[in-house]
Amino acid sequence: KRGDTPLLxxxxxxxxxxxxxxxxxxxxxxxxxxxxxxxxxxxxxxxDSHCVRMLLNAGAEVNRPAKSGRTPIFTAAYHGRRACVRELKKAGADCSVCIQGRTPLDIARENGKSDCVAELES
Structure with missing residues (x-):
């Protein structure tokens, strides 16, 4: 219904x-x-940081936004996925992307994701 693929x-x-x-x-x-x-x-x-790494190594576009405007690093920060944030940063993710005036760091702070805050600030 939503256009899911086997890879997704x-x-x-x-x-x-x-x-x-x-x-x-x-x-x-x-x-x-x-x-x-x-x-x-x-x-x-x-x-799943292992999947993230595999997809990045295969050439996945690190900064490609969903229709909501959120990028992978934005959603990883929102959900408190520190290992994924780390992998995405290593691959060159844009940590300054803003959604409604908020960056991934802002979102991590607002949601109490201190591990992600530390990762994004490093």
Whole structure:
């Protein structure tokens, strides 16, 4: 219904072996659902840093926003996914992206995600 793909499903559920097979089969790494959510975005949201790393290594676009305007690092900070924030930062994620005047750091602070605050400030 939403435009889910096998790659999105594998990323959402942390199925690394499936993800690897789908990447090797050259599935579109940045194919998005109807709401613009990509496999990297969903892995960042669910907190699977291994999936995040695999997708980044396969060439996923680190700063690609969903239709909401949120990027993977924004959603990782919102959900308190420190390891994902770290992987995304290493890959060059834009930590200054603003949604309604708030950055990922602002969102992490507002939601009491002190681990992510520390990671974003480092």
């Amino acid at each position: 499903f594998a990323a959402q559920n942390g199925h690394l072996e499936c993800l690897e097979v789908l990447i090797e089969a050259r599935m579109s790494i940045d194919a998005a659902r109807d709401d613009g959510v990509t496999p990297l975005f969903i892995a960042s949201q669910t907190g």
